Amino acid sequence: MTEFAAWSMLAAVAGGLAVIVALLVRGPMRAVLTANATLAPSSSFYVRTFVLVVALAAIAAVAGTGLPCEKQSESTMTLIWWAAAQLQPLCWSLGGFLMGYVLLLTVLFAALGRYRDQ
Amino acid sequence: MTNELYLYISYFAAAMGGVLFAAATAALWLRRSHREATGGRASGRLGKILRRAFPAWLILAVLLGFTSVTYFDCGHKDYASVVADRGHLIHKTQEQAAAMACYLAVALTAYGFVLTAALIARARTRARRS
Numbered sequence: 001m002t003e004f005a006a007w008s009m010l011a012a013v014a015g016g017l018a019v020i021v022a023l024l025v026r027g028p029m030r031a032v033l034t035a036n037a038t039l040a041p042s043s044s045f046y047v048r049t050f051v052l053v054v055a056l057a058a059i060a061a062v063a064g065t066g067l068p069c070e071k072q073s074e075s076t077m078t079l080i081w082w083a084a085a086q087l088q089p090l091c092w093s094l095g096g097f098l099m100g101y102v103l104l105l106t107v108l109f110a111a112l113g114r115y116r117d118q
Numbered sequence: 119m120t121n122e123l124y125l126y127i128s129y130f131a132a133a134m135g136g137v138l139f140a141a142a143t144a145a146l147w148l149r150r151s152h153r154e155a156t157g158g159r160a161s162g163r164l165g166k167i168l169r170r171a172f173p174a175w176l177i178l179a180v181l182l183g184f185t186s187v188t189y190f191d192c193g194h195k196d197y198a199s200v201v202a203d204r205g206h207l208i209h210k211t212q213e214q215a216a217a218m219a220c221y222l223a224v225a226l227t228a229y230g231f232v233l234t235a236a237l238i239a240r241a242r243t244r245a246r247r248s
Contacts, residue, residue: 038241041158042233044151049226052143056223064216066209093220100227104234111238115245 003067006079011062013083014090018058021094022051025101032105038115039108046105053097061090121201128211136180136218143222144173155233164236176225183221187214 026047033043065086072082119127144152152172156165189210194200200207 038237038244042155042237045148045155045233046230048148048151049230052147053223053226056219056226060216060219060223063212063219066212093223097223097227101230104227104230107231108234108237111234112241115241 002079003073006073006083007065007067010065010083010086013087014058014062017087017090017094018054021098022054025050025098029101029105032109032113035109035113036115038112042108046101046108050101053101054094057093057097058090061086061093064089121204121207124204125201125207128207132211132214132218133181133184136184136215136222137177139218140176140180140222141173144176148172156236158240164239168233168236172229175229176222179221179225180218183217183219184214186217186221 029050030043030047032039033046034040068079068082072078153169156168158165187210189200189206190196194203194206
């Protein structure tokens with residue numbers, strides 16, 4: 001039961017991190033992508049894919065993790081260490097995808113943001 | 119359920135689940151927004167190619183993730199040792215799910231760059247025409 005509680009806590013933290021990142025970025029992303037009529041048609045696609053990518057990163061981190069073994073569930077602290085170790089790849093992938101999308105938006109806005117609506 | 123039966127069911131269910139998820143992503147979740155992004159006169163044939171390629175791209179990415187996981191490792195060098203270890207089979211199914219999710223996320227991000235290039239090309243075509 002303790003092992004499952006630790007795994008559930010890990011899943012909740014991973015989901016929470018993904019939701020926070022998505023909520024923080026979604027609004028400004030939509031604002032950038034609706035700056036002019038050239039960018040606007042693609043705004044919905046980019047925002048949706050970003051939300052999906054963040055969710056998939058969290059799912060990948062949680063799905064690839066099994067329950068902690070006996071040694072890892074000796075005490076509460078070892079369980080916390082286990083959860084922290086499992087969160088490391090999630091932080092890497094969330095950070096990587098976030099940077100990827102920031103780069104993508106920068107390229108997109110640099111190329112298409114200069115067009116003015118008639 | 120025997121370990122071998124579990125292996126058959128989990129292996130094909132994981133592959134099928136991944137492919138269905140990728141297809142649903144392209145056909146349900148992103149279809150309309152993708153059509154909006156690649157539609158319009160200026161997009162023309164390029165938009166059509168992108169709309170056709172997008173679902174295939176996602177499904178291929180999921181299959182790539184699925185096939186990237188191998189059941190053999192140092193402790194499991196032959197089929198008999200793989201099938202004998204239920205924990206190993208469960209772990210590999212989890213690994214497949216994680217790999218499919220990760221590859222799908224990478225594929226979506228990469229496709230974002232392809233779409234960006236297409237949008238730039240479309241804007242240039244429009245600017246030349248006007």
